[in-house]
Amino acid sequence: MQYSTIDELLKVAEKNNISISEVVIQVEVEESELPREEVVAKMKESLVVMRDAIEKGRNSRIKSSGGLVGEEALKMAEYSKDKPERLFMAAITDALAVAEVNAGMGKIVAGPTAGASGIVPAVVVSVGEKLNLSDLDMVKGLFTAAGLGDVVSHTATLAGAAGGCQAECGVGSAMAAGAAVELMGGSPEMAVNAFALALKNLLGLVCDPVAGLVEVPCVKRNGFAASHALTAALMALSGIKSVIPPDEVILAMTDVGSQMPSTLRETAKGGLAITPTGREIKNKLENKE
């Protein structure tokens, strides 16, 4: 069993009548030569780290390195307290929580990257909790996300410095969308469509961090990208398909990334980073150091 494109991943799942997560687990077991229990336990460990980060970000004020972020999740959690519990609210809050913990030198799972580490945990945990799914189900969701991201890492890039933020938050959102579909009972075909829909809509997203820090716009973008993943998942579950197939969307992402000027690829030399406020923050932080 093997796959190197999203199409192959889908075909293997359909041919064997299994979920995408099952394909990803089986291939990882084959390639790592580790027992299945060990591979699953390793991902379970990631789920624990993700949950801890969500908990921490939701309940405490984080001191980030640059001091530009730190209480977004707290605000959202406070705001949603006396409101009916809604999936989107939970996902946005969880994503902000993890991204803030990352900005504050806390422990996270860098999937697909540290800067985009809030999206997958937020979507998987909020959907899992909303639907009362087991930990094992959520772990499976993480395998689905990982398998989709793995294809991107082989055929394109996951680095903001190479492809802009579309390669980080864009891919993170697409991975999370696929996972959400599987967790919500959708078919493998729906999952890869959700992946394509989410990535397509974030093509061209630039990486222009203020003062070069993983804070602005990164933390709030994780919140947006989580709700974006859910939007894509719901569209796919309704039967909406991406006209452009997933593997071609990945190619388009590479194409867009290579046409993106270097000022918008994690150099902090364009976009938000060079706005008057962006520059002022940078100067202030440099003088402090």
Next chain:
Amino acid sequence: MSIFEVMGPIMIGPSSSHTAGAAKLGRMARLLFADKIEKVVVNLHGSFANTAGGHGTDRAVIGGLLGFLPDDERIRTSFKIAEEEGMDFEFKEVNLRDVHPNTLMLELYAGEKNLSITGSSIGGGRIVITKINQNDVNLTGRMPTLWILHRDRPGEVGKITSTLGYHSINIAFMQVYRNKKGDIGSCIIELDQVPDSDVITSLEKMENVLQVRYLPSL
């Protein structure tokens, strides 16, 4: 490549290259030095120098030098821990020539002994050590690695590799260096298997072997 490289690693934020990679470089230097570090000068180059504070690169390097892995939360308070353990440290900005933007040079001291290590964080938390003292090397820490210093004599490298073969340890990559003919040779051997302490002891017992350092894969 394992899917855990996409959904992972578990690490202390905020940046895989500037935080996790920096911690790995520090830890690698500690393993190469092996003795208790009394003082270290951290020379930061390029992007490492520009954004060290904001990315926690400084605390991550010191954490690594204290032996912490990239997911160890003690990295956040590594300055204080270094102080408690009596490891002096100092940061400098330098301009090294023809190197990756995320590069640092560590000067380690203990009594009379010193060692200089240069390495880069090349993305996604992956690292490469490019210099040990004045010697160019290429050390990634992705496989179990041995660094051996020996007298530069005919057949010495052969004896070392035979010893590994005798213990059923396969060599994946190997680099040999020396400063001057007949002086001290240095070899870096990346292995497919993890050598146990018997292997290390039998290498150390060899007549012309001066030093053996083992670096587990990161």
